[in-house]
Amino acid sequence: MQIEFKVNGKEHNMNVQPTIRLVDLLREELGLIGTKEGCGEGECGSCTVIMNGKAVNSCLVLAPQIRGQEIFTIEALEQDGQLSKLQESFINNSAVQCGYCTPGMLMSAKALLMVNSHPSAKEIKTAIAGNLCRCTGYNKIVQAIQEVAVGDQKLGT
Amino acid sequence: MDKDFKYVGHTFPIHDASQKVRGSLEYLSDIKLSDMLYAKLLLSPIAHALITRIDTSKAEALPGVMRVFTHLNTPSKTYSRYRIIPNQEFCLEDERLLTDKVRFAGDRVAVVVATSKEIAKQAIQIIQVEYKALPVLSTPEKALQEQVTRIHPEGNLLYEYEYKLGEQLPVTEDCVVVETVTNTQKVHHAAMETHVCLADFDSSEKLTLWAACQGVFGVRTIVADFLELSYNKVRVIKVPMGGSFGGRQETILEPLTAFLAKELRRPVKLSLTREETIISTMTRPATTSRIRTKVTKEGFLAECSVNTVLDAGAYASSSIDNTYVMSKKICKLYRISYYEHSGKTVYTNTPVAGGARGWGAPEIMTAIEIHMDEVAKSLGMDFIEFRLKNLVHPYDLDKTSQISLGNARVIDCLEKGAKAFGWSKRFKRETDQGRFRRGAGLACAAHKNGMYGGFPEHSTMTLKMNEDGSFILNTGLHELGCGTITSITQIAAEVLDIDPKYISTLEADTEYGPYDFGSYGSRVTYICGACAFEVAKCVKEKLLECASQILQRPIQYLDHKDGRVWVSGDEQHSISYRDIATTAKIKHNTDIVITHTYHGTSNPGAYAVHFAEVEVDTATGKVRVTDYLAAHDIGKAINPGMVEGQIQGGVQMGIGYALYEEIKVGNDGSILNSSLKNYHVLNAPDMPEVNILLIEQGGDEGPYGAKSIGEIAFVPVAAAVVNAVNNALGTSISNMPLTPEKILNALGGKKHAN
Numbered sequence: 001m002q003i004e005f006k007v008n009g010k011e012h013n014m015n016v017q018p019t020i021r022l023v024d025l026l027r028e029e030l031g032l033i034g035t036k037e038g039c040g041e042g043e044c045g046s047c048t049v050i051m052n053g054k055a056v057n058s059c060l061v062l063a064p065q066i067r068g069q070e071i072f073t074i075e076a077l078e079q080d081g082q083l084s085k086l087q088e089s090f091i092n093n094s095a096v097q098c099g100y101c102t103p104g105m106l107m108s109a110k111a112l113l114m115v116n117s118h119p120s121a122k123e124i125k126t127a128i129a130g131n132l133c134r135c136t137g138y139n140k141i142v143q144a145i146q147e148v149a150v151g152d153q154k155l156g157t
Numbered sequence: 158m159d160k161d162f163k164y165v166g167h168t169f170p171i172h173d174a175s176q177k178v179r180g181s182l183e184y185l186s187d188i189k190l191s192d193m194l195y196a197k198l199l200l201s202p203i204a205h206a207l208i209t210r211i212d213t214s215k216a217e218a219l220p221g222v223m224r225v226f227t228h229l230n231t232p233s234k235t236y237s238r239y240r241i242i243p244n245q246e247f248c249l250e251d252e253r254l255l256t257d258k259v260r261f262a263g264d265r266v267a268v269v270v271a272t273s274k275e276i277a278k279q280a281i282q283i284i285q286v287e288y289k290a291l292p293v294l295s296t297p298e299k300a301l302q303e304q305v306t307r308i309h310p311e312g313n314l315l316y317e318y319e320y321k322l323g324e325q326l327p328v329t330e331d332c333v334v335v336e337t338v339t340n341t342q343k344v345h346h347a348a349m350e351t352h353v354c355l356a357d358f359d360s361s362e363k364l365t366l367w368a369a370c371q372g373v374f375g376v377r378t379i380v381a382d383f384l385e386l387s388y389n390k391v392r393v394i395k396v397p398m399g400g401s402f403g404g405r406q407e408t409i410l411e412p413l414t415a416f417l418a419k420e421l422r423r424p425v426k427l428s429l430t431r432e433e434t435i436i437s438t439m440t441r442p443a444t445t446s447r448i449r450t451k452v453t454k455e456g457f458l459a460e461c462s463v464n465t466v467l468d469a470g471a472y473a474s475s476s477i478d479n480t481y482v483m484s485k486k487i488c489k490l491y492r493i494s495y496y497e498h499s500g501k502t503v504y505t506n507t508p509v510a511g512g513a514r515g516w517g518a519p520e521i522m523t524a525i526e527i528h529m530d531e532v533a534k535s536l537g538m539d540f541i542e543f544r545l546k547n548l549v550h551p552y553d554l555d556k557t558s559q560i561s562l563g564n565a566r567v568i569d570c571l572e573k574g575a576k577a578f579g580w581s582k583r584f585k586r587e588t589d590q591g592r593f594r595r596g597a598g599l600a601c602a603a604h605k606n607g608m609y610g611g612f613p614e615h616s617t618m619t620l621k622m623n624e625d626g627s628f629i630l631n632t633g634l635h636e637l638g639c640g641t642i643t644s645i646t647q648i649a650a651e652v653l654d655i656d657p658k659y660i661s662t663l664e665a666d667t668e669y670g671p672y673d674f675g676s677y678g679s680r681v682t683y684i685c686g687a688c689a690f691e692v693a694k695c696v697k698e699k700l701l702e703c704a705s706q707i708l709q710r711p712i713q714y715l716d717h718k719d720g721r722v723w724v725s726g727d728e729q730h731s732i733s734y735r736d737i738a739t740t741a742k743i744k745h746n747t748d749i750v751i752t753h754t755y756h757g758t759s760n761p762g763a764y765a766v767h768f769a770e771v772e773v774d775t776a777t778g779k780v781r782v783t784d785y786l787a788a789h790d791i792g793k794a795i796n797p798g799m800v801e802g803q804i805q806g807g808v809q810m811g812i813g814y815a816l817y818e819e820i821k822v823g824n825d826g827s828i829l830n831s832s833l834k835n836y837h838v839l840n841a842p843d844m845p846e847v848n849i850l851l852i853e854q855g856g857d858e859g860p861y862g863a864k865s866i867g868e869i870a871f872v873p874v875a876a877a878v879v880n881a882v883n884n885a886l887g888t889s890i891s892n893m894p895l896t897p898e899k900i901l902n903a904l905g906g907k908k909h910a911n
C-alpha cells in the first residue's frame with residue numbers, strides 16, 4: 001500500500017506492506033536506529049516515538065495507522081547540532097547507563113513536557129510508567145526530567 | 158584519603174552518553190553487514206522428549222531459505238557455555254548446538270538461515286518435528302527422587318559437596334537453635350536489549366564475532382575450540398549492549414552463530430525475541446537454603462550449618478561453581494565459630510540457570526538475613542544489636558578462604574545507616590491495626606572484589622601516548638552500561654594529571670587488545686582499575702624521564718600539573734605533554750607506550766546494609782516499598798553519580814526479586830510467563846526514592862581505595878524487603894517472591910493460628 005506520512009519534519013511517500021510495524025519502518029526502511037525494540041508487544045517502551053503529539057509504542061502501530069500522521073523520533077530532539085535541554089539533563093544527571101531505554105524514555109518525557117512544562121515527580125513517573133529501565137532504578141531519570149529548565153518545548157517547528 | 162582529587166571522586170556521565178541520548182549509538186541489534194543473512198531458532202515447545210523425526214523439506218523449499226540445520230546435520234560434539242579459560246575445572250560439556258533430545262521447553266531444535274527475518278520466521282513454522290515424550294522433572298526434588306529418568310546420561314545430581322570449618326563447641330544449655338528454609342526463584346535478567354549474535358567467516362578463513370558479551374576471551378576459547386580453529390583465526394569484538402546483569406556472561410548464541418557463518422561463508426545474525434530470551438537463554442538459579450544456627454543466649458553465633466540445593470535447569474552452565482560459591486559468602490559477613498555447608502546442584506527440565514548479578518550472594522544472603530531476624534526474634538534481642546555482636550571487623554580473616562577481608566566496614570554501614578534511616582523509631586512504632594500495615598526491615602550483605610583466592614586474577618592494559626600528548630588506553634574491558642570505561646579513564650586521568658577527555662579507553666577485542674578475564678566477579682574496578690592505575694603510573698614515570706632529558710634536570714626537580722611539566726620553582730620553564738611526546742619521538746627515538754599486567758593479590762569484602770520501609774495492603778496482599786536507604790562500604794567512589802545509579806538500579810531489581818519476579822514453570826515443564834506482559838519488571842511509579850550513604854574509608858589495594866559496587870548493590874535488597882514485610886505483618890515468610898497470594902495465605906494462616 002501507498003502511504004504518506006511525515007517523520008521528523010520530512011515528508012515520506014512510500015509503498016509498504018500493510019502489516020509492517022512502525023518500528024520496523026523507522027529502523028529498517030528509514031535507517032532511524034535510535035528507536036529500539038525490547039519486547040515487540042507494547043510492554044517496555046523502548047520503541048516510543050511521538051505521533052501527533054502523543055507518545056506511542058511504535059511496535060504496536062501498523063502502517064495504515066500512520067497515514068497522514070506526523071511522527072517524531074529520538075533523532076529529532078537534537079536541533080541544529082545542539083542537544084535539547086532534556087538530553088543534556090539526562091547526561092548531567094547520570095540518568096543514562098546502558099542507554100537502551102534512553103531514546104524511548106526521552107520521547108515519553110518530551111511528550112509530557114509538550115503538554116505540561118511543570119510536571120510533578122508523580123506526573124513524570126506516570127508519564128514514563130510504560131518505559132522500563134533495568135539499569136537505573138528511575139530515580140535519576142525522574143530527576144533529569146524534573147530539572148529541565150522550563151522553556152519552549154515545542155518540537156519540530 | 159584526605160587528598161582532594163581532580164577527577165576521581167567526581168561525577169562524570171557514562172562515556173557514550175551523548176551518543177545514547179541521540180539514539181546514534183549502534184548496539185549489536187542495530188548493526189547490519191552487507192550480504193548478511195538472518196537466523197531464526199526453532200525452540201522445543203515441550204520440556205523433555207526424544208526427537209524421533211524432523212522434516213525440514215518444506216522449510217528448505219521456501220524461497221529465500223539458505224539452509225536449515227538440526228541435530229542431524231550439525232556436530233554431535235558438546236561444549237560448555239561457561240568456560241572462560243582453557244582447561245578450566247567444573248565446566249561440564251553437556252550442550253550441543255542443536256539437540257536430539259530436548260531437556261526443557263526452550264531447548265534448541267533447529268535453526269533456519271534465510272535472506273530475511275520474515276522468511277526465516279515463516280520457515281521455522283513449517284518444520285515438522287515428532288517427539289517421544291519423557292517424564293518431566295520440573296523441580297530438584299523430583300529430579301533427585303527419580304530413579305529411572307535421567308536428564309543427562311550421568312544422572313540428575315550434577316554435583317555435591319560438603320565441608321566443615323572450625324570447632325564444634327560442646328553442647329551447652331544456654332544456646333538457642335533456630336532453623337529456617339528460604340526459597341529463591343528463577344528470574345529473568347531482563348536486560349532491555351534482547352540477545353543477539355553476529356558472526357562472519359571470510360575468505361581468509363577467519364571468523365569474526367561481534368559479541369554483546371562480558372568476556373571476549375571466554376567466547377573465543379569456547380568457539381575456537383569447538384570449531385577447531387586456532388585462536389589467531391577467531392576475532393571476538395565487544396560491541397555496545399543494552400544491559401547484561403550476568404545474562405550475557407556465558408557463551409550462549411556464539412557457538413551456533415559462528416558455526417552458521419562458517420558453513421554459509423557469509424555474515425549471519427541471530428536475534429532472539431523477548432520470549433526466546435526469557436525461556437531459552439539463562440535465568441538466575443532457583444535455590445533452597447536450609448540454615449540451622451546455634452546461638453548463645455548472649456547472642457553469639459556458635460554454629461551455623463547450611464544446606465543448599467541449586468536448580469541448574471537443563472544444562473550445567475556455571476551452576477556447579479554457583480552452588481559452591483554460595484558456601485563462601487556467610488563467613489565474609491559474620492564471625493562464626495563453627496561453619497558447615499553442604500550443597501547439591503541438580504539438573505531439572507527447566508530453563509538453564511547461569512551467572513546473574515551477585516552470583517550466589519543474593520541467594521544465600523537473602524537466606525541468612527531472613528534467618529538472622531528469626532534468631533533475633535527467638536532471643537528477644539534487637540535486630541541490630543544481635544547483628545553487631547556477630548558482624549566481621551576490619552581485617553578479620555575470611556574463615557573459608559583464609560584471606561583478609563580488608564577494611565571491612567559493615568559495622569559502620571549498619572550503625573550509620575540505622576541512624577540516617579531513623580531505624581529505631583520506625584522499627585519500634587506501634588503496630589498498625591487497619592488495612593494498611595507498615596513495617597521496617599534491614600539486611601546486611603557481603604560480596605567480593607575479584608576472583609583472587611580461587612581463580613587466576615590479573616588484567617593487562619597498554620597505555621600509549623600520542624604525538625600531541627593525548628593517550629589511548631587499550632584494555633580488555635567490557636562496558637555493560639555501568640560506567641566502567643568512564644571510571645577507568647578517571648583513574649588514568651588522575652594519575653597522569655590530564656583532563657579525561659584526552660584519554661580514549663578502548664574496549665575488548667581479542668585481536669587488537671590485551672587479555673582480560675572479563676566483566677564479572679566484581680573485579681572490574683578493583684582489579685582492572687588497579688591495572689589502569691599502575692600502567693598510568695609507569696607511563697607517567699616514562700614521560701617524566703623524557704621531560705627530564707628535554708629540560709636537562711633530574712626528575713626529582715620536576716613538577717607537573719594539567720598536562721605540563723616544569724622545573725620546580727620555575728613554572729615559566731615548562732613543557733607540555735605534547736612537546737614531550739613529540740620531542741621524545743623525534744629527538745630521542747623514544748615511544749611512550751607501556752603494556753602492564755596487574756596481578757591481584759587480595760580480595761577484601763564489599764559490604765552493604767540496606768533499610769526498607771514497606772506498606773502492605775492486607776486486603777489485597779500488595780506491598781509497596783515506601784522508603785529506602787542503602788549504606789555501602791565502597792572504599793572510594795570513583796564516579797559517585799554512576800555509583801548511585803548502580804545502587805538505585807540494584808534496589809529496583811532487588812525489589813522485583815523480593816516481590817514479583819519469577820519465571821514460573823508448570824509441572825509439565827511449560828513456561829507460564831514468557832512475556833513482559835506477565836513477567837513484571839518494576840516501573841517508575843513502583844520505585845521508591847533510594848537514599849544513599851557511602852562509607853569511603855579506603856584501606857585496600859583497589860585504585861584510590863575503591864571497591865566493587867555493581868553486584869553488592871543488589872545483594873541485600875530482597876532480604877531487607879522481605880524482613881520489612883514480616884515486620885509489618887508479624888509473619889515469617891521466606892518463600893520468595895512475596896506475591897499477594899503468598900502474603901494473603903500467610904495472613905490467613907496467622908489468623909487461623911490465633
Ligand code: FES
Pocket residue numbers: 036037038039040041042043044045046047048057058059060
Ligand atoms: S518494543 Fe515496543 S513496547 Fe517494547
Ligand code: FES
Pocket residue numbers: 095096097098099100101102132133134135136349399400638
Ligand atoms: S539505562 Fe539500561 S535500560 Fe535504562
